[in-house]
Amino acid sequence: MKKKQWSLKRFFLCTWSFLLILCVGAGVAWAAGTPKKGGTLRVGTPTDMTKLDHMASNAVVDGIVLGHVIEPLITWGADLSYVPMIAERWEANEDYTVYTFYLQKGKLFHNGRECVADDVKYSVERILDPKTKCPIRKRWESFDRTEVIDKYTVRFYMKKPFAGFYTLLANGTAYLGIVPKEEYEKQEQAGGITHPIGTGPFKFVEWKPDRYALLERFDQYKPTAGDRDGWGGNRTVYVDKVKFIPMKEQSVSIMALLNKEIDVLQYYPMKYIDKFNKDYKKKGFVLQEVTGMSWYLIYFGDTPLNHDLNFRKAVAYAMDRDVITKAACFGHAKTNPSVLNRITHFRTPVHDMWYPKDVEKAKQLLKASAYKGEEIEISTTKKYIFMYRQAVALKSELDAIGVKCKLNVLEWPVMMQKWIKGNYQIMSFGMGPGPDPAFAYNYISRMKHFWEKYPQFKEVIAKAKATADVAELTKLYEKLHKLQYEIIPWILFYNYNYLQAHPDYVKGYETMAFGGWPRAWGVWLDK
Amino acid sequence: MLKYAVKRIFFFVPTILLVMVLVFFLIHLIPGDPAAIIMGEDANPDELAVVRHELGLDKPLPVQFAVWFGKLLRGDFGRSIHSKRPVIQSIRERFPVTLTLTTLALFISVTLAVPTGILAARFHNTGKDYLFMLITLLGVSIPGYWLGLMGLLLLSVNLGWFPATGYVALTEDFWQGLRYMILPSTTLGLYMAAVVARMTRSSMLEVLRLEYITHARAKGLGEWKVLTKHALKNAFAPTLTTIGLQYGLLLGGAVITETVFSLPGLGSYVVVSIYDRDYPVVQGCILFISLVYVVINLVVDLLYGYFDPRIEYQ
Numbered sequence: 001m002k003k004k005q006w007s008l009k010r011f012f013l014c015t016w017s018f019l020l021i022l023c024v025g026a027g028v029a030w031a032a033g034t035p036k037k038g039g040t041l042r043v044g045t046p047t048d049m050t051k052l053d054h055m056a057s058n059a060v061v062d063g064i065v066l067g068h069v070i071e072p073l074i075t076w077g078a079d080l081s082y083v084p085m086i087a088e089r090w091e092a093n094e095d096y097t098v099y100t101f102y103l104q105k106g107k108l109f110h111n112g113r114e115c116v117a118d119d120v121k122y123s124v125e126r127i128l129d130p131k132t133k134c135p136i137r138k139r140w141e142s143f144d145r146t147e148v149i150d151k152y153t154v155r156f157y158m159k160k161p162f163a164g165f166y167t168l169l170a171n172g173t174a175y176l177g178i179v180p181k182e183e184y185e186k187q188e189q190a191g192g193i194t195h196p197i198g199t200g201p202f203k204f205v206e207w208k209p210d211r212y213a214l215l216e217r218f219d220q221y222k223p224t225a226g227d228r229d230g231w232g233g234n235r236t237v238y239v240d241k242v243k244f245i246p247m248k249e250q251s252v253s254i255m256a257l258l259n260k261e262i263d264v265l266q267y268y269p270m271k272y273i274d275k276f277n278k279d280y281k282k283k284g285f286v287l288q289e290v291t292g293m294s295w296y297l298i299y300f301g302d303t304p305l306n307h308d309l310n311f312r313k314a315v316a317y318a319m320d321r322d323v324i325t326k327a328a329c330f331g332h333a334k335t336n337p338s339v340l341n342r343i344t345h346f347r348t349p350v351h352d353m354w355y356p357k358d359v360e361k362a363k364q365l366l367k368a369s370a371y372k373g374e375e376i377e378i379s380t381t382k383k384y385i386f387m388y389r390q391a392v393a394l395k396s397e398l399d400a401i402g403v404k405c406k407l408n409v410l411e412w413p414v415m416m417q418k419w420i421k422g423n424y425q426i427m428s429f430g431m432g433p434g435p436d437p438a439f440a441y442n443y444i445s446r447m448k449h450f451w452e453k454y455p456q457f458k459e460v461i462a463k464a465k466a467t468a469d470v471a472e473l474t475k476l477y478e479k480l481h482k483l484q485y486e487i488i489p490w491i492l493f494y495n496y497n498y499l500q501a502h503p504d505y506v507k508g509y510e511t512m513a514f515g516g517w518p519r520a521w522g523v524w525l526d527k
Numbered sequence: 528m529l530k531y532a533v534k535r536i537f538f539f540v541p542t543i544l545l546v547m548v549l550v551f552f553l554i555h556l557i558p559g560d561p562a563a564i565i566m567g568e569d570a571n572p573d574e575l576a577v578v579r580h581e582l583g584l585d586k587p588l589p590v591q592f593a594v595w596f597g598k599l600l601r602g603d604f605g606r607s608i609h610s611k612r613p614v615i616q617s618i619r620e621r622f623p624v625t626l627t628l629t630t631l632a633l634f635i636s637v638t639l640a641v642p643t644g645i646l647a648a649r650f651h652n653t654g655k656d657y658l659f660m661l662i663t664l665l666g667v668s669i670p671g672y673w674l675g676l677m678g679l680l681l682l683s684v685n686l687g688w689f690p691a692t693g694y695v696a697l698t699e700d701f702w703q704g705l706r707y708m709i710l711p712s713t714t715l716g717l718y719m720a721a722v723v724a725r726m727t728r729s730s731m732l733e734v735l736r737l738e739y740i741t742h743a744r745a746k747g748l749g750e751w752k753v754l755t756k757h758a759l760k761n762a763f764a765p766t767l768t769t770i771g772l773q774y775g776l777l778l779g780g781a782v783i784t785e786t787v788f789s790l791p792g793l794g795s796y797v798v799v800s801i802y803d804r805d806y807p808v809v810q811g812c813i814l815f816i817s818l819v820y821v822v823i824n825l826v827v828d829l830l831y832g833y834f835d836p837r838i839e840y841q
Contacts, residue, residue, distance in 0.1 A: 051611060053611075135565060135566045413564055413803070416560070420571070
């Protein structure tokens with residue numbers, strides 16, 4: 001009996017101990033997972049800001065920094081759907097010629113004034129004003145006018161059916177961020193935008209060129225409920241400030257991370273991944289890797305040889321795209337023959353269709369082509385190292401089928417000029433993400449020589465821009481990929497992975513597939 | 528001396544004019560279109576034409592030069608094509624960074640190099656001379672880029688003595704600013720020191736062979752006094768020229784050091800602007816650098832008279 005009592009006592013003791021451990025453990029876990037307010041989040045970026053006018057800049061870094069300050073009506077969610085920002089809801093008529101947006105009430109600008117429909121009208125006028133020099137103004141050619149219905153309702157009219165209007169509104173660079181008229185007019189009269197103001201979760205403090213861009217939390221910001229969602233969703237801010245620090249030299253940026261002089265490194269170089277896994281992980285650093293949506297590809301320029309389909313097909317058959325992807329990104333990328341990224345719900349198996357590597361077939365096609373053994377120039381640049389590395393791998397693949405190649409390594413401005421004019425033979429190129437497939441096809445195919453020869457491509461894109469019906473769009477995008485397969489105007493290789501690193505005291509940070517843009521909301525420092 | 532200085536200043540005018548013409552036409556002749564960079568991947572020929580017109584790049588080059596020159600005469604260096612910031616404002620912000628870096632580097636290099644050069648000359652053809660010269664040879668041969676990275680790895684990452692990147696102006700916080708500047712200025716200073724030490728040694732060697740030095744020693748003067756008071760003063764003119772040239776060159780842009788240490792200086796800004804084809808920035812900055820360079824050369828020329836009384840200014 002005594003023994004039994006003791007056992008009972010022991011049972012209770014064990015149970016209580018277990019519960020106690022459970023509670024302490026849960027408490028610790030809860031404490032670690034509980035956001036803490038305060039501190040400055042320092043983000044190391046590969047380049048410095050270029051300008052403070054969000055409408056005039058297509059630089060990614062400007063989109064990232066100013067995207068924390070100035071909000072658009074809608075933005076991209078994690079699954080590439082449109083999510084609310086300043087607009088709480090919206091609707092379009094059947095033929096996509098009229099769009100109505102209902103604004104959130106009580107959304108404040110950083111100067112304390114409420115954002116209303118007149119500000120939306122002014123912002124649209126401003127982005128369309130040639131003086132603003134918006135680099136994507138041409139994308140607005142289907143837009144007609146804005147009508148302010150009431151204080152919180154605004155209506156947009158298109159000249160023709162244009163379902164891609166949402167994409168324009170959600171664009172992350174050179175974007176329609178809503179700004180207060182009185183502030184922007186005053187700054188423009190004084191010579192230009194020097195202090196951006198918006199409704200974002202952060203207020204602009206200062207930009208010291210080549211040193212940093214500093215933002216501070218806007219305490220009157222009212223985040224939406226729910227989770228963080230892409231560039232939108234819940235934008236609750238925990239840090240007091242965020243500082244974007246440009247670090248042009250890659251190895252130095254890693255040293256700054258190791259020294260904890262920065263809290264997030266936006267681009268961790270792929271070639272140092274092994275070192276990270278071997279040494280830095282042990283020291284409490286975390287590496288995040290997400291496949292992005294940027295394209296890396298080759299273009300065929302406007303030359304008589306390139307107009308020969310047999311030659312283009314020979315090049316397509318010559319290439320093992322996995323080998324090229326590995327050579328360019330050390331395997332940290334996903335091969336993708338389609339313009340459609342792998343996240344979009346429009347993607348079907350058709351988009352995986354491409355030419356397999358077949359050296360014999362490539363040689364036969366080359367023999368049947370207009371190629372007479374002349375030297376082919378592959379234009380590339382070292383500014384974006386993937387373009388150079390893939391060009392080296394491409395040269396080796398083409399050498400193997402008997403195409404004599406040489407690399408022409410160009411400065412970026414020269415390469416851009418050649419790309420626009422089409423005066424190159426083969427160009428190893430890359431492009432930033434285009435989440436909307438219709439725009440992406442338009443974006444990637446803007447070559448005059450290509451449009452002239454294959455007008456059907458443009459026609460299908462125009463149809464895709466005029467509808468938002470998912471089933472119809474899916475069919476149209478399949479059609480576009482099949483056309484791409486037949487015509488071979490370019491050869492897409494891969495979407496590379498974004499690698500971002502941070503010390504483990506940075507909590508709540510997540511790399512975003514859309515451009516790998518760092519987000520300072522939802523992040524806290526647990527030092 | 529004043530007359531000489533004024534005369535030299537008058538000579539500046541054609542030099543600067545020539546620099547302006549050369550810089551303007553060379554940067555415009557390099558292939559690459561700033562409008563294409565502004566427009567990025569969205570560029571198309573029609574939009575590019577509009578942007579070029581807005582920037583005045585569609586006008587003939589002589590007209591563009593005349594417009595730029597006219598603005599310069601009014602003290603307007605123009606605005607950056609990309610950031611829209613006034614060029615003069617960028618120079619005002621960035622030149623102090625380069626000036627601080629280069630002046631500290633100069634201080635470090637002269638402090639190290641002149642005694643090293645003197646000692647190497649004094650102990651000519653001995654083990655000490657060979658050691659000093661080997662060190663200076665290494666200083667000249669090691670690329671600044673590598674030296675900077677190794678310095679960062681050792682003193683910043685491993686020992687944690689200095690920050691790896693960043694900049695604080697000495698006027699904002701002197702000690703903190705100095706902490707940020709020590710590593711870059713030492714990297715730069717070591718290279719300069721190697722050049723200056725070799726020049727000091729060779730000019731000292733020439734002077735030490737002269738009869739008046741033998742005479743001074745025969746008078747019973749101490750060796751240190753012979754070296755510093757009699758030999759160095761006469762041997763210093765070529766070293767001074769080297770220091771002046773090095774200082775002027777580096778003020779124009781210690782590009783590599785600025786890039787490695789992420790310093791917001793003038794040199795790295797000019798290089799980035801060349802890649803971006805930001806014509807007003809390149810033109811304005813190079814014009815400013817040329818002005819600094821000729822002023823430093825004038826100062827060096829005027830200092831010759833102090834070190835070598837045989838020099839007369841006419």
